[in-house]
Amino acid sequence: MFVLLRKITKALHLFPPEISHYLALYGLKVIHLCGFKIDLPGKFESINGMQFYNKLGIAAGLDKNGDFIDCLASLGVGFIEIGTVTPLSQEGNKKPRLFRIRSSEALVNKMGFNNKGVDHLVSKIKIRKTKIPIGVSIGKNFHTPNELAHKDYIYCLEKIYEFTDYIAINISSPNTKDLRDLEGESELERLIKPVKERQLELTNDYGYKPLFLKISPDNDEKGVEDICATLLRFSIDGLICTNTTINHNHISGSGGLSGKPLMGSSTETLRIARKFLGDEFPIIASGGVMSKEDYLQKIDAGADLVQIYTGFIYEGPKLINDILNQ
Numbered sequence: 001m002f003v004l005l006r007k008i009t010k011a012l013h014l015f016p017p018e019i020s021h022y023l024a025l026y027g028l029k030v031i032h033l034c035g036f037k038i039d040l041p042g043k044f045e046s047i048n049g050m051q052f053y054n055k056l057g058i059a060a061g062l063d064k065n066g067d068f069i070d071c072l073a074s075l076g077v078g079f080i081e082i083g084t085v086t087p088l089s090q091e092g093n094k095k096p097r098l099f100r101i102r103s104s105e106a107l108v109n110k111m112g113f114n115n116k117g118v119d120h121l122v123s124k125i126k127i128r129k130t131k132i133p134i135g136v137s138i139g140k141n142f143h144t145p146n147e148l149a150h151k152d153y154i155y156c157l158e159k160i161y162e163f164t165d166y167i168a169i170n171i172s173s174p175n176t177k178d179l180r181d182l183e184g185e186s187e188l189e190r191l192i193k194p195v196k197e198r199q200l201e202l203t204n205d206y207g208y209k210p211l212f213l214k215i216s217p218d219n220d221e222k223g224v225e226d227i228c229a230t231l232l233r234f235s236i237d238g239l240i241c242t243n244t245t246i247n248h249n250h251i252s253g254s255g256g257l258s259g260k261p262l263m264g265s266s267t268e269t270l271r272i273a274r275k276f277l278g279d280e281f282p283i284i285a286s287g288g289v290m291s292k293e294d295y296l297q298k299i300d301a302g303a304d305l306v307q308i309y310t311g312f313i314y315e316g317p318k319l320i321n322d323i324l325n326q
């Protein structure tokens with residue numbers, strides 16, 4: 001079955017990247033509706049109060065609106081991060097905005113938080129059937145200035161809180177103007193202090209849902225340590241290392257690079273963070289996992305959980321099977 005799915009995945013690459021993305025997801029939905037499902041073994045581990053059947057998850061951006069939660073879950077992953085979602089729906093950047101670099105097993109994207117808005121995502125996450133943890137990645141609308149960004153994040157937090165298992169604060173997409181400036185110490189503080197306060201208030205009604213921060217792979221050692229120090233100061237619950245990198249020379253000129261060439265800088269960011277944060281702090285790795293060896297390298301570098309995106313685009317569900325069952 002997985003070999004067949006891999007062949008179908010390769011065939012879909014005859015289409016432009018964004019079209020093949022949706023063909024693949026709708027195809028998965030059909031296969032799922034026909035009854036395909038991987039049975040998961042018993043519960044294995046608790047992280048931040050969440051129960052994970054395995055450490056492998058789908059990274060944010062693959063299912064931006066929560067339209068494909070159950071069919072992705074049926075592939076056997078331990079968790080899924082949906083989003084990034086913003087308060088209002090938005091188109092994102094102009095097409096073409098997703099490029100394959102087949103020779104280096106990479107993608108360059110400049111999507112720009114195209115999504116249907118948080119209300120749509122809530123309507124989908126509410127009716128999911130899967131029991132695996134679902135995280136929601138939240139962001140700000142394109143036109144919201146950084147000084148007011150916390151309002152967009154809090155707006156999304158309030159809408160999704162009851163229904164999500166964890167929240168990922170995405171400040172590391174390179175495709176929303178100036179978003180990464182939010183990684184700077186004072187901007188980060190201005191964002192996460194009120195978000196943290198709201199999380200604690202919402203806990204009274206809906207229980208504690210952990211907050212993760214997703215960072216870029218393009219900070220130097222001191223930059224990563226400064227972010228980690230701020231996380232500890234504000235009792236943020238976890239870290240996601242990393243988003244895509246802007247260090248590339250693809251002809252599209254801008255955008256974020258993911259896949260194989262991201263593995264090095266992303267894993268280095270993870271190592272620095274793990275050293276600074278200590279053994280107990282929850283860290284999710286994302287960036288460059290194209291094989292079981294890459295997955296094991298992330299665990300070895302200190303990841304508690306590992307996400308895939310570009311590897312899944314290139315290999316299809318076979319990558320999940322390779323990582324979990326070989």
Ligand SMILES: Cc1cc2nc3c(=O)[nH]c(=O)nc-3n(C[C@H](O)[C@H](O)[C@H](O)COP(=O)(O)O)c2cc1C
Pocket residue numbers: 059060061062064083084098107109111113137170173214242243244258259260262286287288289307308309310311
């Ligand atoms: C087309 C595309 C869209 C993405 N959208 C998001 C997003 O909305 N939010 C986010 O946090 N990360 C997003 N990412 C980044 C991925 O979640 C992931 O962190 C990154 O691609 C590195 O992992 P990979 O090398 O396994 O792809 C996106 C990546 C791609 C390729």
